[in-house]
Amino acid sequence: MSSFYSSIVQNFFISFGVVIGASLFSGLGALVINKPPYKVMIDVANTIKIWAIAASLGGTFTSFAMIDKGLFEGEFRTLIKQVFYILVSLTGANLGYEFISLLQRCSTIWGK
Secondary structure (H helix, E strand, O other), rough: OHHHHHHHHHHHHHHHHHHHHHHHHHHHHHHHHOOOOHHHHHHHHHHOOOHHHHHOOOHHHHHHHHHHOOOOOOHHHHHHHHHHHHHHHHHHHHHHHHHHHHHHHHHHHHOO
16 A cells, blocks of 8 residues: 555656656746747646656556556456546646746746
């Protein structure tokens, strides 16, 4: 059971970190090429969410194999775990996006 909880925590933070890292580095790239960094960061954060989920799950094929096993071989515990992993990864990716959007909102509050 400890492995289940550690996998949940890892999935969450991997998807969160992929979104945050990609957004921050794309913002740096935007500064280099003289584009608005916040707009680029938000765009990247929005488009990279699905890839963050796939990265945190370790690839999509293993997830589909586990879902297949749960549905067609009657291992419902495996199916429930996999669905929970996907939901936790989705939450981490969306929270990463919200964090980047919070940075943008705070910049308008604090001034430029």
